[in-house]
């Protein structure tokens with residue numbers, strides 16, 4: 001049994017090594033380019049908000065996850081109420 005465990009741990013020849021430390025890379029749906037994090041100005045209810053978002057360097061499309069958008073919008077609404 002011990003010998004089998006050791007064989008499993010050893011990397012097989014020809015196997016592609018994965019990079020566990022690499023963060024999840026977003027790709028553009030259109031050009032298949034890797035997205036780069038970029039400071040983008042969003043427009044919400046007449047207010048401009050700058051936020052770091054993944055954007056395509058080729059076509060300029062900005063990707064906003066639903067969670068991020070909703071979270072950010074809540075933050076803005078609270079800021080408006082304070083004024």
Ligand SMILES: [Zn+2]
Nearest residue numbers: 028031056059
């Ligand atoms: Zn693109």
